[in-house]
Amino acid sequence: MSGAMQTVLAPPAGPARRAVRDPLVAGLVGLCLAVAVGLLVARPAPYLVNALGQLAAFAILAVSLDLVWGYLGILSLGHGLFFAIGGYVCAMHLLSHGVAVTGVLPDFVQFMGWKSLPAYWAGLDHPAYALVLALALAGLVAFLFGLASFRSRVNGVYFSIISQALVYVAMLLMYRNDTGLGGNNGMTGFPLLFGWPMGSPGVATGLAVAALVALAAVLAGTRLLVGSAVGRRMLACRDDETRLRTLGYSTTRLKLGIWCLSAMIAALAGILYVPQVGIINPRVLAPDLSIEIAVWVAIGGLGRLGGAVIGAVLVNGLKFWLSAAMPEAWPFILSGLVLVVVLALPNGLLDLVALRPRPTWLRSSR
Amino acid sequence: MTGLVIEALTVAFGRFTALDGVSLAVDPGEVRAVIGPNGAGKTTLLDVISGITKPVSGRVMLGDRIDLTTRSEAEIARAGVRRKFQKPSVFPALTVRENLEIGCGPAVPAGARPARIASVLGEIGLGPRADIMAGRLSHGEKQWLEIGMVLAAEPALLLLDEPVAGLSDAETAQTAALIRALRRPDRAILVIEHDMNFVEAVADRVTVLHEGRTLYEGSLRGARSDARVIEVFLGR
Numbered sequence: 001m002s003g004a005m006q007t008v009l010a011p012p013a014g015p016a017r018r019a020v021r022d023p024l025v026a027g028l029v030g031l032c033l034a035v036a037v038g039l040l041v042a043r044p045a046p047y048l049v050n051a052l053g054q055l056a057a058f059a060i061l062a063v064s065l066d067l068v069w070g071y072l073g074i075l076s077l078g079h080g081l082f083f084a085i086g087g088y089v090c091a092m093h094l095l096s097h098g099v100a101v102t103g104v105l106p107d108f109v110q111f112m113g114w115k116s117l118p119a120y121w122a123g124l125d126h127p128a129y130a131l132v133l134a135l136a137l138a139g140l141v142a143f144l145f146g147l148a149s150f151r152s153r154v155n156g157v158y159f160s161i162i163s164q165a166l167v168y169v170a171m172l173l174m175y176r177n178d179t180g181l182g183g184n185n186g187m188t189g190f191p192l193l194f195g196w197p198m199g200s201p202g203v204a205t206g207l208a209v210a211a212l213v214a215l216a217a218v219l220a221g222t223r224l225l226v227g228s229a230v231g232r233r234m235l236a237c238r239d240d241e242t243r244l245r246t247l248g249y250s251t252t253r254l255k256l257g258i259w260c261l262s263a264m265i266a267a268l269a270g271i272l273y274v275p276q277v278g279i280i281n282p283r284v285l286a287p288d289l290s291i292e293i294a295v296w297v298a299i300g301g302l303g304r305l306g307g308a309v310i311g312a313v314l315v316n317g318l319k320f321w322l323s324a325a326m327p328e329a330w331p332f333i334l335s336g337l338v339l340v341v342v343l344a345l346p347n348g349l350l351d352l353v354a355l356r357p358r359p360t361w362l363r364s365s366r
Numbered sequence: 367m368t369g370l371v372i373e374a375l376t377v378a379f380g381r382f383t384a385l386d387g388v389s390l391a392v393d394p395g396e397v398r399a400v401i402g403p404n405g406a407g408k409t410t411l412l413d414v415i416s417g418i419t420k421p422v423s424g425r426v427m428l429g430d431r432i433d434l435t436t437r438s439e440a441e442i443a444r445a446g447v448r449r450k451f452q453k454p455s456v457f458p459a460l461t462v463r464e465n466l467e468i469g470c471g472p473a474v475p476a477g478a479r480p481a482r483i484a485s486v487l488g489e490i491g492l493g494p495r496a497d498i499m500a501g502r503l504s505h506g507e508k509q510w511l512e513i514g515m516v517l518a519a520e521p522a523l524l525l526l527d528e529p530v531a532g533l534s535d536a537e538t539a540q541t542a543a544l545i546r547a548l549r550r551p552d553r554a555i556l557v558i559e560h561d562m563n564f565v566e567a568v569a570d571r572v573t574v575l576h577e578g579r580t581l582y583e584g585s586l587r588g589a590r591s592d593a594r595v596i597e598v599f600l601g602r
Contacts, residue, residue, distance in 0.1 A: 236457040243455040248443035248471040
């Protein structure tokens, strides 16, 4: 593998500064909760509420990737798959719930000429069942893929490429109209959420608050994990897996466990995202979207949970603004950001905060 | 008593035979040095014992019961085998103390670890550096930390791959003293080393490998006067 590729893909090894306390994560948890309270009290404009809620969902997705990439050295370029599993199951719940209350079948079901929802949708109008199913399904897919890969010791770029292929295959599958999942149009037109009309301001606020609280909980939980003995083994596995194995640890089990956890966190992000945008379609499984998640993490600061949040919020905040203001410039701006980070800030924007005198690539003895 | 018995071990990479029917027995309490020119198969031998490479044929018995060639790296480690790699392999993003904690292995209960870590820190002389990141250590300190990591589990079989590579003379002498102090009646130690003075200082017996075969086994003095050994290795 080329040296440059290695540099881009490799998490920051070497003498990482790993503080016992993480004021950035603590601050972000506080900020999420404060913004959530602010939304409940101040009731700002609906588009702002919605944007904040979507950003929180993206931040959760970025944290899920940072957990496996930054702390375990496993770069997934297919995390959109787990996000989509959460999103699709959530959409199925919303439509089932709508059918149960209004009796009107969703458009795509009528379009297919079916008289009822497909049989495997049974029970999805119960929110608890839908939640458990979404997380369990993401965990199961991650488990099977992870087991096959980690047992045969598929690592590094090979794993990344296979994960990318997996999300692509899933996209092709979901483009089929006969799967009963909306086909290429996806699923939309969700009428109700827990019996409340979808478009009402209260629902938008509730969804945004839920996403912010979930982000705070995910950040706090993952921070506890990476600060624990398991977290130390993750860093050890990232930097020298053979060394860790020959000290008596089963790295397959460690990687599989964290990989499945990461997939379930990504699914949670998808669950929170879909009701806020009101649609899910196979585009969410496009390979470039999965790559973009890695870009958020790299821009914010790989291997630091706060960095993933900052990257996701910054890139998507810019995207919300610029893709409306000057849509044709957005791909160039994103590419430019990536180049700046790779060349000047190899540990992401958090390098700026740390005020390091010189970027690491000038010091490294390659 | 858990010595190490290697029987007719053959390892091939494609058409290249790295080890060709090597047999070797290390008694408990013994320090054995394996020497030989580059490409003789020394590191491959350690790779097979620690489970990283699987042989074509032959057995590696730890004690009477466990054939290591059928076990995974982690299982072999849990059976009491520890290996120090040629390139110092410590975890750079963890502190010295955290490295040693992981070195204790999953079998040692958390409550027993602090005492074990404190004693190892004393043995390897890194007490004052216990809370700095291992990535910041000097090369010699990394070598000692890795020796400490493999010691923390109190292994029955210790494999040391060039433990004094890149060390100064003073550090080499210190390391030799440390390894002599590790000798115990219930522990077998296998050292690979090029530095003959170091081998003389630590080893009870030597095995000379050449092109995947055992050329000589016995005392270092005997090796130095053996015509074949002189020809392929010492007489260069």
